[in-house]
Amino acid sequence: MDSAQRPWSSVPRPLCWLLAACLLLQLGWRLAQQHAPAQAQPLPAPPPAAVARLASLGEPLAMSKAMLLYLQSFEDQPGVSLPWRQLDYDRLASWLDTAQTLDPRSRYALMAASEVYAGVADPQRARRMLAFVAASFAADPDRRWPAMAQAVLVARHQLHDLPLALSYARELRQLATGPQVPAWVREMEAFILEDMDQLDSAHLVIGGLIASGQITDPHELAFLAHRLEELAKKKAKPAP
Incomplete structure (x- = not known):
């Protein structure tokens, strides 16, 4: 009879006990993991834009969308929901900037920054997002004006910072001069x-x-x- 077809009775008893102990240990480890308190993982640093572009295998637009989807889903981790105010906003801005670099014609990263992440109940984090929007706006004002207009509203009504709102509105008037604005x-x-x-x-x-x-x-x-x-x-x- 082939060795692969030997009955369990032929397996040495010490080996059977060892296999049973391994199975019990694995089962216990899985149960412990299920009952352990879930802990939110911090947002990692994004890959450099050049590395992300290389990893996209010639599909930078798809890679950009994948990075933004990753950010959207990051707050819902297994067993825990991570509030936006606990995110590292410097790293968040870097992720958005990398995604935008891969797809500069898309407005999605900027609108996410101005309408979603800037709405956090934390003035410092909101200002970080507005700074990202303002810096990005200057590179393509006739295309990126919607996010900058939203930044004006956030500064005016959420942060109650009229000087900041004024500076953003002035940039809009001076730079966003295309006929479509x-x-x-x-x-x-x-x-x-x-x-x-x-x-x-x-x-x-x-x-x-x-x-x-x-x-x-x-x-x-x-x-x-x-x-x-x-x-x-x-x-x-x-x-x-």
Whole structure:
């Protein structure tokens, strides 16, 4: 009879005990793992963009999407949910930057930064995401203006940081000048100046937008003219 077909009765008893002990040890280890408290793993550093591009095997767009999907799923680890405020936001920004480098025409990384990760209830982490958005915006303003506009809103309404919102809105007006950029994007600076009670500056910005010829829609021009009238009334109103 072939050795592979020998009955279990022919196996030496000490070897049977050893096999049984190994099985029990393995079963005990698995049960211990199941009952052990789950611990969240920290976000690792991303691979350098050059390494990620090489690993993509000629499919950098697919690699970019895979990296972003990895980030999305990272918060839901086995047995534990990791809040965004516990993520290392410097590493998070590096992951987003690498994904964007692999697919520079995609807006997904920037929108994730401005709409998802900047919404964390942690001002320092939110500012880190806004800084990433602002740095990326300058490289392609006519394509990346939506994320920058969202950054203005986050700075204004979530962080209540009007100077930061103003600086972002000013960059939008100065850099996002393509015909596909809506007029309201360039008008954000004037509205924030008005919120800051800098009425003269708001008047100058709106007047400059009208004079520049960048805004051609009659309804937008009429709206801006009305805003100039309102600003003039506010400036003429005596202080209490």
